[in-house]
Amino acid sequence: MLASSASLVMTVTLFPRRPPALWVWLHVCGSLMCMDAMSSRSREDLLRVLLDTAADLTALRDVEAVLQAIVRRTRAIVGSDMAYVSLNDAGRRETYIRASEGVATAAYRTIRMPLGTGVLGQVATGLAPYQTADYLTDDTIKHLPAVDEVVRAEGVYAIMGVPLTVVGRVIGALVVAERRPRSFSAEEVDIVDSIGTHAAVALDNSMRFEATERIAEDLGRQQERSAEELAVITDVLDLDRRLMDAVMVAPEVHRILRMGRSALGCDLQLLDPEGRVVVTATEDTAAAENIPPLPSATVVPVTAAAEQLGSIVAPVVLSDHDVTLLERVAVHVTLAMLFARAQEDTELRLQSELLDDLLEGRIAARERVERRMHHWGLRPTDGLFTIAIEAPMGEARRRLQAMRTAGVRGAMIVHRDHVCILTSDPHWRASLTRLFAERNWPLRAGFGGPSTDVRAIADAHRSAELALGSLTTLGREGVIDGSELGMLGALLDLDRRGHLPRGLTAIIDPLLDYDAARGTDLAHTAFHYLETDGNIARTSQLLHVHRNTIRQRLERITTLLGAGWDASPRRLEIHLALRVRQARGDLD
Template sequence: MAHTDGDWIRRRLRSATQLTELRDTETTLQAVARHTRGLMGSDMAYVSFTDFDRNETVIRKTDGVRTQAYATIRQPLGTGVLGRVAIGHSSYWTPDYQVDEKLHHLGDIDDIVAGEGVRALLGAPLTVAGRVIGALLIAHRIPREFSPVEVERLESVADQAAVAIDNAQRHEQLMELVEQTSGERERTGSDVAALSRGLDLDRRLMETVTSELPASSLLSIGAQVLDCDIWFTDLPGRRPIAASTDAPVPDRAANAGGTFLTVTAAGRQFGELVTDRALGEAEQTLLERVSLHTALWVMLARAREAVELRDGTEAVAALAGGDLDAPAVRSVLAEWWLHQADRWCVLVLDSPDPVRDRVMRALSASSPSPVIIAPHDGHICVVTGDARWVAAVPDLFAARGWTLRGGMTWVAAGSADAADATGTAGPAGRDFAAAHRQAELAASAQRTLGRTGLSDGAGLGILAAVLHLADQGELPTPLVADLSPLTGYDASHHSGLTRTAQVYFDTDGSVARTATVLGVHRNTVRQRLDRIGGLLGEDWNTMPRKLDLQLALRVQALADRR
């Protein structure tokens, strides 16, 4: 069953939250298999644990599997899809296992797979802090291809599942140690107290993660238990993300006695925990629990942000589509708490794919007022009513070393002759669609002209509009003057009349400056201008023909650059 991006991410968030709350391994494994099958719409799903000492991976829990033989497969590492993925290097899929010659097949396991009727398989490794613990697979009983989106989705489920499984295992181990220690007479009361303290820390951290409290709450709990200040920073260790104190992050060189622990989960590094003093071995174990729950907090927070961004996608698409009347526009704005603004700014921002989500998260986190931020038609679209925040966007990009290139246009509350049910005038969808188009045009002009920064669409000139159309391949041929007499002459005589005309216009008709730019004698420029007049007509340098030729020459220059 197919799901839209927004629907899938919401389901994914609910699943991640439920998995995070589980505390025993067997229940967690069963939930992972069940949730994965439902999220991926597969015939079956299953989880395996990898045993490198035995060089095999063993299926532990399944959902949708019919035969006992399949549910208890012990797959040698490196064989089949399961054994290949369980090594931990990368995801792998096959459209039809039974005929895939790239796989290392084993006869007895192939018979089990055939008996289950499995054909297509997709698997992702389960890793925590660089440690492989197993694999997560889905299967179909018909041959089929898997899209890059499906691979990415299973990998995201596997990331969260790995952390949830590892967390459940650690919690169980801690509980077993407490019970074991409590029953041994030779153990001191301090040993039991230390283990109980760890179990209590685990419980409090988990409650904080699932309660959606800020990351500083996690660090404050850890700071109380460890009796030290804790900071959560980016990996260079310079920018604090959260802290248990208002004090600044200690300088690494000056804090040589502190403890530094990388926050890692599911093969990804989220930042670093820093303490203001050195921790002992037992204390470092407690800090590791804080680190794991901090990673859980980050993963859930990002999943929630993804839901918000996808919801924003729907809102942006509705506003930019132009089909909404004034009451419908007000309803969309009210859903985002933007309906009380006097005017709204529509921003269109360039951002390459590798950092697009980071840019959107930074924009969202920096806005003190309601804002809609979403990917749209290859760019980032923003709708806000906060003029001061818009003015601060360049500083936001500069502080992170990102190049800002985009356009913006304001929409006034009374821009349309439309009224809502209360009789209050407000913008209709066509107003937002026009503003979005104008902002998009301004951003395109910035790209075409090689400029950076935010360009106000309200001040967009005819040249920028023509260049935008040319860049998009949408410029009607009759819209600009015919330059073929110049370009044809240049091609047959190896001359530079087209370039001469462009420089002549760019220097406001100065023969001397044109000669300097081209590096030729002034008489050469005059001779070329006479030749241009002979080819194009004597009115080539007078209005309105002059404007047509200037635009055509700019378009030609753009085509040459491309």
């Protein structure tokens, strides 16, 4: 979630009364962000800057102060010529610039455009971040002539923005722009998106607080509202203030839920996106797993930037007044979860840097690498296992988080198309088996090791990848040791690197050519026949055809490959050739 930044060792809280200190902070931050080489220490500093930004934004109650803080911090952190925030006008299906920093012309500062047009209108729809390196020449954008003239007068080329979303509702967009052509990196987009996620919640909170204060003032001035309505406003303000203090002191989800339970007088549960209980605030521990069916419960979503983080469930149907309180609890739970995720992402990034070096064999100083490993309790002398676990597309992060939550020990990252774990825990297999069974996930994993030398971890990882690839190719589940692949493992490794001589697998070309020309399945038949040690009955079961059909196919195979193809020594050569070609996908 967080991108790299330069090292920053100072933190200045943004308050309107201290502009000189603020501008010093912004200047230093903006200068340091332009550095290309960034250490892990710098990333930790950027995390601290972003967390401080989130804390400062959250602490502000004045809408204008929040808006100015957002654009100033964004511009400084990204190092852009300008930054601005737009708010959506739902009634007119438009978005308009409300606050800006670095914009020279009044016309640009007051741009108003329909949703779906330009970069600003496209981002404000809430679909996804969007950018262009040269706005005026970009034909993929829906242009408005009047807006193009304003952009040309301002001298803007590159524009990049992210939507501002709170509880599934798009409230506007956060945009940075340059007066020169520029393509913003994925890391820069992530940084702006991270700021935007926190800023949207803080802005929504400030707008709600300002609106609530305005209502309270009207009530006191006009004395036209009932005492009950005034009590609602008072309760919301009081709960909001206490929740904000809790988030600022210690952003813990369980603590926020307990405060919500105290205010509402009923148990609360936080569920993950799959509906599993994550945190419970209740006095009756026996009821922690009993989630009442709708409509006997009240459910409020917990979302950030259109991402569903989970939901909060109250076991009763709440009044409109209490639903409003529960929604405020959900907003602050969102903030706490975002703080936790930011810290977790930094931890994962540091692990990723270490494991990338180990898995790719980049070990310049062995002692230094081992010192970094000690941070996660990894010591080569304990014997290190390298594990490659299958992770379907889009599921890798969730499975990695589940393993961390379940207490799987060691360092772990998403590596290529799988999750990789480096651990010295001898019981890692039992932990993974139990976790995947509880989640009803198929477990496919290969491993190498244990290794007592950090320089052997790269080879252990290659063995683990080969083992995982074999399980995936054969459609089997389980955990296998890469060293058990033997000769096949060596051949697959040679083939993966393009070093396997063509002649070693050409022996089965007659079968593949025959199948391709006639639509038959002789290659699969030969493969399963040799895999089952010549068992015709088992082969017929695997291919779902009659035994006589298998016998007829074997006769045709003998005709194509010659007598004795299924006897030593040719049997081994043909079997290995079939295994290699299957791993390539030639038998599909």
